[in-house]
């Protein structure tokens with residue numbers, strides 16, 4: 357546990373095994389924190405709140421800049437750690453799992469310096485003040501990015517943090533903690549409690565000393581956290597699941613749309629909340645799209661370009677969905693539920709494409725969180741829109757059109773928080789978050805920073 361500026365043993369002696377998904381071997385152990393550890397951490401954070409909140413934004417910005425530098429200096433160590441505990445292929449671990457959080461840390465260093473923490477409205481001066489102590493709970497799928505997307509804006513806003521990272525990927529959280537310590541983050545401003553969700557996570561959500569809970573993970577747990585936080589009138593931010601649509605309109609570049617779409621899903625072995633797991637194609641070009649998808653999927657070889665899933669349970673879950681798709685009458689055109697050839701060890705799943713998928717099937721409605729794509733046929737634009745909006749989720753999406761105007765017009769009618777137009781690039785400064793059951797609140801950029809602020813108006 358890292359509490360009050362120093363590493364110290366947990367109150368209990370339970371430990372969590374960290375298993376490498378590629379070898380299925382235990383590679384490390386971390387302490388399983390208890391409610392007592394969480395209480396110590398929250399107290400340390402509360403004690404640090406006045407000092408950190410009063411630190412001028414320029415001071416907070418300089419510290420985050422230093423953190424970014426140290427992250428960049430330890431880039432290779434970060435990549436190796438994530439490749440080990442998540443099983444991410446090294447190239448993806450370096451480019452995305454390491455590169456993205458370094459960029460995001462840098463973006464909040466800049467924002468802390470530039471953000472208007474004070475504004476004038478008529479005869480009022482409005483101060484944007486830190487919301488207080490933040491309890492951050494993160495998942496394993498983008499282990500460092502998800503942490504940085506909470507810790508960086510919280511610190512930029514002047515909020516101390518208690519972090520409870522995912523059980524499967526605690527090592528990179530420990531590495532970031534070392535970096536924060538080395539950068540000189542004051543005692544109590546950042547605290548780490550590793551542990552189990554229903555124990556340490558729940559204790560953090562319930563703790564009266566926590567003012568805001570920021571959670572990323574499953575919708576089931578998010579719902580529970582929202583209810584607990586709501587009952588205590590505590591602020592809550594939830595980044596939950598998705599079942600995003602990749603809508604290919606008539607006249608769009610079909611080959612590019614299918615290829616980029618599959619890359620979007622198969623990256624990180626499909627363990628991406630914003631993945632475009634439903635490809636929607638018009639009837640006329642549907643068969644051509646299926647052929648293109650089959651050809652493209654052959655390039656995604658498990659053990660090379662595609663890593664394993666994070667653990668045995670996730671593999672079991674994903675294979676269960678693939679079997680369910682077959683039972684419901686969808687047609688497997690690539691992949692399948694069997695283990696990939698030659699990979700007896702490691703939690704691998706074959707990249708799988710389903711055709712003849714109806715929008716109401718389980719595999720077209722529920723988040724699978726594995727390398728599984730469904731191809732759905734639509735009749736006309738209204739049908740495509742109804743299908744695209746026809747799930748409980750609304751996190752991301754893509755639209756490919758014959759021109760930008762047509763694609764934008766369609767995207768404006770989608771119930772979702774982000775849409776990439778004709779292959780538009782991910783923007784780490786754009787607000788990220790869900791419509792409907794994909795969540796509450798926004799992360800990244802100025803909108804992400806605003807989540808950690810509350811306003812006070814003085815009238816003159």
Ligand code: NAD
Pocket residue numbers: 493494495496497520521522523551552553554555556557558561572573574575577578580581595596597598628629723724725
């Ligand atoms: P999860 O929601 O159980 O875990 C996410 C985090 O919440 C972890 O740190 C966990 O320890 C913690 N947690 C679990 N129960 C808790 C509780 N009662 N109180 C407080 N904290 C708690 O997710 P998971 O089991 O790791 O994955 C299951 C499914 O969730 C996946 O298959 C996927 O569909 C979804 N998921 C979504 C995202 C996302 O980015 N939206 C990320 C990971 C998983």
